[in-house]
Amino acid sequence: xxxxxxxxxxxxxxxQLPKLGLVLFTFGNVSAVDxxxxxxxxxxxGVPYEFLKLEDIVIMDYDAKVVDxxxxxxxxxxxxxxxYKNWEGIGGITHTHSTYAVAWSQAGLDIPIFGTxxxxxxxxxxxxxxxxxxxxxxxxxxxxxxxxxxxxxADKGLSYKxxxxxxxxxxxxxxxxxxxxxxxxxxxxxxxxxxxxxxxxQINPNTPRIKDTLRLKHYERKHGKNAYYGQGC
Amino acid sequence: xxxxxxxxxxxxxxxQLPKLGLVLFTFGNVSAVDxxxxxxxxxxxGVPYEFLKLEDIVIMDYDAKVVDxxxxxxxxxxxxxxxYKNWEGIGGITHTHSTYAVAWSQAGLDIPIFGTxxxxxxxxxxxxxxxxxxxxxxxxxxxxxxxxxxxxxADKGLSYKxxxxxxxxxxxxxxxxxxxxxxxxxxxxxxxxxxxxxxxxQINPNTPRIKDTLRLKHYERKHGKNAYYGQGC
Amino acid sequence: xxxxxxxxxxxxxxxQLPKLGLVLFTFGNVSAVDxxxxxxxxxxxGVPYEFLKLEDIVIMDYDAKVVDxxxxxxxxxxxxxxxYKNWEGIGGITHTHSTYAVAWSQAGLDIPIFGTxxxxxxxxxxxxxxxxxxxxxxxxxxxxxxxxxxxxxADKGLSYKxxxxxxxxxxxxxxxxxxxxxxxxxxxxxxxxxxxxxxxxQINPNTPRIKDTLRLKHYERKHGKNAYYGQGC
Amino acid sequence: xxxxxxxxxxxxxxxQLPKLGLVLFTFGNVSAVDxxxxxxxxxxxGVPYEFLKLEDIVIMDYDAKVVDxxxxxxxxxxxxxxxYKNWEGIGGITHTHSTYAVAWSQAGLDIPIFGTxxxxxxxxxxxxxxxxxxxxxxxxxxxxxxxxxxxxxADKGLSYKxxxxxxxxxxxxxxxxxxxxxxxxxxxxxxxxxxxxxxxxQINPNTPRIKDTLRLKHYERKHGKNAYYGQGC
Numbered sequence: 021x022x023x024x025x026x027x028x029x030x031x032x033x034x035x036q037l038p039k040l041g042l043v044l045f046t047f048g049n050v051s052a053v054d055x056x057x058x059x060x061x062x063x064x065x066g067v068p069y070e071f072l073k074l075e076d077i078v079i080m081d082y083d084a085k086v087v088d089x090x091x092x093x094x095x096x097x098x099x100x101x102x103x104y105k106n107w108e109g110i111g112g113i114t115h116t117h118s119t120y121a122v123a124w125s126q127a128g129l130d131i132p133i134f135g136t137x138x139x140x141x142x143x144x145x146x147x148x149x150x151x152x153x154x155x156x157x158x159x160x161x162x163x164x165x166x167x168x169x170x171x172x173x174a175d176k177g178l179s180y181k182x183x184x185x186x187x188x189x190x191x192x193x194x195x196x197x198x199x200x201x202x203x204x205x206x207x208x209x210x211x212x213x214x215x216x217x218x219x220x221x222q223i224n225p226n227t228p229r230i231k232d233t234l235r236l237k238h239y240e241r242k243h244g245k246n247a248y249y250g251q252g253c
Numbered sequence: 254x255x256x257x258x259x260x261x262x263x264x265x266x267x268x269q270l271p272k273l274g275l276v277l278f279t280f281g282n283v284s285a286v287d288x289x290x291x292x293x294x295x296x297x298x299g300v301p302y303e304f305l306k307l308e309d310i311v312i313m314d315y316d317a318k319v320v321d322x323x324x325x326x327x328x329x330x331x332x333x334x335x336x337y338k339n340w341e342g343i344g345g346i347t348h349t350h351s352t353y354a355v356a357w358s359q360a361g362l363d364i365p366i367f368g369t370x371x372x373x374x375x376x377x378x379x380x381x382x383x384x385x386x387x388x389x390x391x392x393x394x395x396x397x398x399x400x401x402x403x404x405x406x407a408d409k410g411l412s413y414k415x416x417x418x419x420x421x422x423x424x425x426x427x428x429x430x431x432x433x434x435x436x437x438x439x440x441x442x443x444x445x446x447x448x449x450x451x452x453x454x455q456i457n458p459n460t461p462r463i464k465d466t467l468r469l470k471h472y473e474r475k476h477g478k479n480a481y482y483g484q485g486c
Numbered sequence: 487x488x489x490x491x492x493x494x495x496x497x498x499x500x501x502q503l504p505k506l507g508l509v510l511f512t513f514g515n516v517s518a519v520d521x522x523x524x525x526x527x528x529x530x531x532g533v534p535y536e537f538l539k540l541e542d543i544v545i546m547d548y549d550a551k552v553v554d555x556x557x558x559x560x561x562x563x564x565x566x567x568x569x570y571k572n573w574e575g576i577g578g579i580t581h582t583h584s585t586y587a588v589a590w591s592q593a594g595l596d597i598p599i600f601g602t603x604x605x606x607x608x609x610x611x612x613x614x615x616x617x618x619x620x621x622x623x624x625x626x627x628x629x630x631x632x633x634x635x636x637x638x639x640a641d642k643g644l645s646y647k648x649x650x651x652x653x654x655x656x657x658x659x660x661x662x663x664x665x666x667x668x669x670x671x672x673x674x675x676x677x678x679x680x681x682x683x684x685x686x687x688q689i690n691p692n693t694p695r696i697k698d699t700l701r702l703k704h705y706e707r708k709h710g711k712n713a714y715y716g717q718g719c
Numbered sequence: 720x721x722x723x724x725x726x727x728x729x730x731x732x733x734x735q736l737p738k739l740g741l742v743l744f745t746f747g748n749v750s751a752v753d754x755x756x757x758x759x760x761x762x763x764x765g766v767p768y769e770f771l772k773l774e775d776i777v778i779m780d781y782d783a784k785v786v787d788x789x790x791x792x793x794x795x796x797x798x799x800x801x802x803y804k805n806w807e808g809i810g811g812i813t814h815t816h817s818t819y820a821v822a823w824s825q826a827g828l829d830i831p832i833f834g835t836x837x838x839x840x841x842x843x844x845x846x847x848x849x850x851x852x853x854x855x856x857x858x859x860x861x862x863x864x865x866x867x868x869x870x871x872x873a874d875k876g877l878s879y880k881x882x883x884x885x886x887x888x889x890x891x892x893x894x895x896x897x898x899x900x901x902x903x904x905x906x907x908x909x910x911x912x913x914x915x916x917x918x919x920x921q922i923n924p925n926t927p928r929i930k931d932t933l934r935l936k937h938y939e940r941k942h943g944k945n946a947y948y949g950q951g952c
Contacts, residue, residue: 066483095482117370123452126367127460134825136890137816157466190463191369219822230889233856249794250765299716328715350603356685359600390699423696424602532949561948583836589918592833593926623932656929657835
């Protein structure tokens with residue numbers, strides 16, 4: 021099989037979604053990129069995880085054209101392609117309809133940074149990109165979804181290297197990382213942070229954000245140049 | 254065994270309910286229809302899923318008379334019969350007391366359409382049929398439950414082909430589809446959409462509905478004549 | 487082993503609690519009575535379910551004196567004894583600290599009857615017995631807990647045959663039934679009904695109770711003299 | 720292997736965290752102390768539970784210097800060291816980011832004592848230590864986290880023997896006990912009590928605390944000199 025190791029990376033990452041409780045039926049997809057060949061592997065559209073096979077994974081180029089594979093790729097493929105094309109540093113992308121992340125998306129609100137669980141992963145609010153304009157929706161919708169993520173990051177001055185997650189208003193989350201596996205990790209962290217922020221505001225609707233020193237302390241101890249979290253590898 | 258394949262379809266679909274977390278004890282039932290013979294198969298009343306056997310499944314006609322089987326059918330059988338008799342396009346029906354769908358039923362409210370998870374499956378609010386009149390309740394209750402679903406769909410101008418789910422006020426959900434399996438799928442989607450809508454309103458009680466262009470875009474990309482979701486089969 | 491079948495009934499019913507998600511660690515106990523010998527079997531105090539053995543079950547009389555067994559019985563034993571002594575029709579009792587039932591107990595409120603899931607099991611609000619007086623607490627506390635349940639049922643005009651569950655304010659639920667197994671069933675139903683009522687009021691804080699005709703219809707179709715739910719055995 | 724039994728106690732206790740649903744990925748750590756040798760064993764930093772091996776456990780002294788082991792210890796190690804150094808009666812410490820405990824931490828509120836589930840374990844509100852000062856955060860952060868716990872206990876007049884849990888504002892819980900296993904037990908109890916208190920206030924925002932007689936009755940029957948809960952061993 022051509023692109024076997026890329027397909028394997030994509031397949032393994034996709035199979036993490038049901039294990040982590042992030043998907044119902046087929047409501048999610050993960051892709052993995054091979055930068056040396058400028059292609060990415062993605063889940064086929066509408067195939068239940070329990071029936072997904074390695075050879076079903078579809079290989080695409082950055083313009084969302086099929087390079088290899090017999091099945092139709094995820095209907096969200098153009099969004100993945102746009103992100104790979106414009107953000108050279110990412111190696112994998114995950115899209116889910118996980119419950120709490122979707123609830124914040126539907127509410128149309130950024131997730132405020134309330135604690136160190138959030139700050140361990142990013143030091144800013146998790147952005148909710150505004151709903152697409154009618155022109156974007158009626159045009160090349162999934163391609164424009166990628167563009168709306170760029171618009172949001174430009175408007176808020178965010179870097180995709182420091183903020184590896186976004187909500188699309190009325191839709192749900194996209195997350196990414198240096199590998200497909202890490203993009204799934206980000207999807208699980210986002211869902212948990214979304215749940216914690218929800219509960220926090222139910223307990224105290226006037227909860228202020230975490231203060232700057234603590235927010236940056238936790239981000240830096242894990243991601244800064246003098247980071248001391250983990251095994252340094 | 255007569256009606257074996259119909260019983261099997263019904264049995265398999267019923268056994269999905271506990272796996273999907275949609276039932277506690279015996280609080281649910283699924284039926285499957287054979288249009289060529291004008292009969293449907295349904296779960297027997299009050300039998301726990303762990304003890305349910307293929308031969309326990311009861312075969313009924315559209316007037317809710319037993320055609321084959323030794324056990325008493327589900328107490329909700331007349332509602333199923335009414336739906337099969339009047340809606341020729343459906344092949345299976347599911348009734349559950351799943352938690353979030355029941356909560357909306359008890360609150361007596363339609364589930365507003367807030368996002369694409371909802372719009373991927375139907376492009377309108379999920380209706381809550383008003384509680385039955387005293388005459389209906391004290392008359393042929395389960396038969397009238399079916400009629401109340403028709404009343405609700407007529408009042409709101411809904412099509413059972415585009416809206417495959419309904420809530421009964423103070424009771425719970427009924428869902429349907431082209432097969433019994435698809436009616437179970439609809440029951441699981443409804444429960445998740447009900448949960449997401451609940452959380453959305455807890456986060457932002459003034460959340461507006463999803464706008465028309467996005468609502469229709471998602472419905473059409475999965476169900477329209479130019480649908481491109483799934484493998485086209 | 488003496489009292490072997492009674493111990494088995496008690497043991498099996500206790501082991502259902504963790505399977506149904508109704509207990510954390512040792513926070514629950516089930517007892518089973520043998521009316522012919524005027525004794526009941528109960529879980530020993532503080533023994534984790536994973537280590538519980540058949541021979542650990544303790545046999546007690548209705549005055550809460552040990553009849554057989556080497557271990558110390560549940561600290562709630564006198565409450566069980568009081569219920570068996572005064573309510574001759576019950577065969578088993580379950581006490582848990584299940585999450586939603588405890589939340590209602592802590593809030594000190596009866597659980598309003600909002601839907602048919604509730605009405606299928608009892609046609610009235612689930613009562614919350616007021617917190618015990620200081621004299622009762624500082625006296626024979628667990629014995630008086632039984633008495634407070636009787637006080638509550640007397641004040642509200644309830645019958646233990648039609649209402650097989652109660653909340654103790656600031657504490658948690660007790661449930662009962664014709665067998666130990668059925669008392670566990672009632673504990674699971676109570677937890678689910680408590681959760682549904684909670685969610686219903688979060689969605690619509692002004693939700694009215696289910697109307698009388700529907701409430702009685704569902705109770706009667708399952709428990710009335712012309713009941714047609716289940717297999718009639 | 721040196722310190723084998725200490726490593727085993729630490730390893731076994733750590734492995735309880737995912738089983739009890741208290742951690743996502745690596746968001747938690749447990750330590751176990753050997754008072755006779757004045758060392759403690761702790762989880763290495765950033766190692767997923769599924770890959771954790773006995774020999775990965777790191778042995779530290781009370782000044783948070785590595786005594787034995789090849790891996791980098793948990794980034795929270797200095798907080799553990801401070802607690803062991805100052806509180807001689809504790810044998811194990813657990814830190815998690817469990818969902819409901821974090822929500823209360825983020826809201827910055829003590830968990831009020833509403834019922835007997837709480838009072839069975841401690842007879843006071845569970846304290847939330849205020850967020851550290853900027854000087855503490857920018858200084859020796861994890862060491863100062865331990866100090867902030869002492870400040871909180873001093874301010875509120877609490878004893879670590881009667882209150883085996885604390886929340887750190889904007890962060891999450893630390894719990895302890897006579898053994899590592901008991902500190903994990905406390906972490907699970909805290910999460911459940913936090914969830915129950917949350918639900919209680921959602922049902923009735925004006926819920927008063929449990930009254931003194933009942934609060935002390937339950938604490939004493941389990942922890943007092945005349946305790947009669949458990950098997951007395």
